[in-house]
Amino acid sequence: MNVIAQARCEHTSLEAGGIKVFTLRVEDTRNELLNELKPGRHVAIHYPDKTGIFQERLYSVTSKQETGIFEIAVKRSGRNRVSDNIHATLKEGSTVSLGYVSGDISVESVVGLERFAMVAGGIGVTLPIALLREIAIRARSGQHVPETTLLLCIPKVADIPFLHELLELDLTSSWFTLHVFVTQEDIQACARFKPGRPTSSSLRFIENPQAIVICGSHSFAKTFREHASSVFPSAKLLIESFTPPEMQEDQEHNGSDQLVRLCLTDSGEIIETGSGKSLLEILEASGVPVRSQCRAGICGNCRIRISGGEYRLESDFCLSEQDKRIGYALACCTFPLSGNISLDLKAAP
Numbered sequence: 001m002n003v004i005a006q007a008r009c010e011h012t013s014l015e016a017g018g019i020k021v022f023t024l025r026v027e028d029t030r031n032e033l034l035n036e037l038k039p040g041r042h043v044a045i046h047y048p049d050k051t052g053i054f055q056e057r058l059y060s061v062t063s064k065q066e067t068g069i070f071e072i073a074v075k076r077s078g079r080n081r082v083s084d085n086i087h088a089t090l091k092e093g094s095t096v097s098l099g100y101v102s103g104d105i106s107v108e109s110v111v112g113l114e115r116f117a118m119v120a121g122g123i124g125v126t127l128p129i130a131l132l133r134e135i136a137i138r139a140r141s142g143q144h145v146p147e148t149t150l151l152l153c154i155p156k157v158a159d160i161p162f163l164h165e166l167l168e169l170d171l172t173s174s175w176f177t178l179h180v181f182v183t184q185e186d187i188q189a190c191a192r193f194k195p196g197r198p199t200s201s202s203l204r205f206i207e208n209p210q211a212i213v214i215c216g217s218h219s220f221a222k223t224f225r226e227h228a229s230s231v232f233p234s235a236k237l238l239i240e241s242f243t244p245p246e247m248q249e250d251q252e253h254n255g256s257d258q259l260v261r262l263c264l265t266d267s268g269e270i271i272e273t274g275s276g277k278s279l280l281e282i283l284e285a286s287g288v289p290v291r292s293q294c295r296a297g298i299c300g301n302c303r304i305r306i307s308g309g310e311y312r313l314e315s316d317f318c319l320s321e322q323d324k325r326i327g328y329a330l331a332c333c334t335f336p337l338s339g340n341i342s343l344d345l346k347a348a349p
């Protein structure tokens with residue numbers, strides 16, 4: 001990763017749901033990265049996983065102050081990933097390396113609207129938190145702000161992150177409404193809390209949103225993109241997901257002993273592998289450089305061209321049907337299954 005700045009950890013605090021909030025200060029306040037850092041966007045952090053291998057991971061900026069101080073919220077995965085090591089080792093006084101800033105969604109994306117909604121699952125709440133804080137600043141200074149609804153889906157009541165902040169905003173502002181869906185615990189339905197998973201009809205009480213921001217895992221984003229586009233076909237959809245798609249269990253089982261040969265057309269290199277992982281993971285593990293950012297089918301950076309063999313394309317949020325018909329695919333959303341597969345890695349935009 002191209003390291004652009006160093007940031008020092010000033011403070012850490014625990015949130016519900018295995019989330020830790022890190023307050024970071026960019027050491028060089030003249031650094032160009034500071035202009036790019038905005039609440040809602042993502043910053044790439046270069047940090048080792050628990051085995052000591054450095055990786056680059058994106059985290060949402062949940063707030064930023066003029067002085068170069070900003071916050072990120074990191075959820076522990078429990079699978080020895082970078083996030084787990086950040087939880088365990090990033091303490092007050094230690095430093096982290098920062099790379100680029102990415103992401104198109106910030107308060108400017110919604111502040112000119114009359115009405116919009118956000119649908120978030122789990123750690124996907126970080127983007128709504130960032131936007132709500134920015135909207136609240138504008139509302140307090142007397143500016144016009146959009147009517148804003150947040151549907152938050154969380155497994156258990158004890159896991160609801162930022163609950164105090166969200167409830168306070170709901171109860172004290174005229175422009176914000178919170179609805180929490182508790183998906184894995186039997187709770188009594190009341191004004192703001194409902195048991196179960198929201199369906200497309202759960203969206204109908206949102207009044208004609210001009211835009212819907214969807215943030216969560218890849219499968220969550222896929223499900224709510226379908227719900228939102230069927231209930232509000234004219235609403236603009238803004239999607240964020242950091243969780244890579246996963247091979248479906250039945251495909252993984254059926255294909256686990258299949259040999260796959262990947263033929264890289266530009267270098268002639270052949271990679272022999274099994275099925276079960278995405279092309280992006282396979283290529284990275286083989287030391288083949290591939291451009292990537294979101295790892296979730298949103299940014300389009302890992303675009304390749306593919307032909308031959310058998311492979312499965314998971315849903316993505318940027319390629320058109322026409323792109324797919326002529327052989328474009330996203331390495332992060334493509335799972336090779338068997339046979340000889342040719343890859344043109346120079347098909348990136």
Ligand code: FES
Pocket residue numbers: 291292293294295296297298299300301302303330331332333
């Ligand atoms: S890395 Fe963003 S679409 Fe694959």
